[in-house]
Amino acid sequence: MIPVHIESIAVGMMPAPSVISLRPCEKQAPEYADRSLPIQIGPMEAGTIGAALEGRKTERPLTHDVMNGIVESLDASISRAVIDRVEKNVFYATVYLRRADGMFTRVDARPSDAIALAIKAKAPLFVEEDVIEAASCPDSFVPGSDQEMEIEMEEFHKFIENVDPEDFVTDGNADKN
Numbered sequence: 612m613i614p615v616h617i618e619s620i621a622v623g624m625m626p627a628p629s630v631i632s633l634r635p636c637e638k639q640a641p642e643y644a645d646r647s648l649p650i651q652i653g654p655m656e657a658g659t660i661g662a663a664l665e666g667r668k669t670e671r672p673l674t675h676d677v678m679n680g681i682v683e684s685l686d687a688s689i690s691r692a693v694i695d696r697v698e699k700n701v702f703y704a705t706v707y708l709r710r711a712d713g714m715f716t717r718v719d720a721r722p723s724d725a726i727a728l729a730i731k732a733k734a735p736l737f738v739e740e741d742v743i744e745a746a747s748c749p750d751s752f753v754p755g756s757d758q759e760m761e762i763e764m765e766e767f768h769k770f771i772e773n774v775d776p777e778d779f780v781t782d783g784n785a786d787k788n
Contacts, residue, residue, distance in 0.1 A: 613636075614640065614737055615738050617632070617726070619631075620661050623657075629654045630651055633736070648747040650722050656724070659727050689729060690734055691729065691734050692706050694737070694739065704724070706718045
């Protein structure tokens with residue numbers, strides 16, 4: 612398991628997705644320090660996670676506040692959240708609870724819920740190494756990065772250099788002289 616922190620949250624308005632980006636902690640996993648793991652989440656979940664990170668209080672408890680309250684009332688605590696697999700671009704997570712007797716219980720969760728619960732409980736967040744390997748992207752090639760733009764421009768210039776005006780002639784716009 613690789614410890615991660617939340618690098619950024621982009622809250623999208625429908626139809627644009629919201630994305631949370633996780634970054635491996637450099638000291639514990641230096642080999643992955645230049646990678647980022649983007650996970651698409653719902654806009655409500657993104658807002659909840661953002662509010663939790665900022666420490667904003669709500670007038671009424673949100674779902675993750677209720678869940679943390681239930682866990683605590685059962686004399687347990689959230690010990691960690693783990694993004695433990697990805698299948699066909701769908702991420703899965705597990706929340707680990709430490710019971711009063713010292714034993715652990717695992718609860719299946721959506722990544723956004725696991726992340727929100729970990730933040731509320733001040734518990735660490737982890738990602739399995741095979742998930743980082745399969746779904747993260749290096750900083751040097753993040754969509755929209757300078758490197759991607761350079762590659763696109765090179766391809767465009769190659770296209771322009773080899774374009775022939777006759778490539779655009781169709782039956783409907785053939786020379787009418």
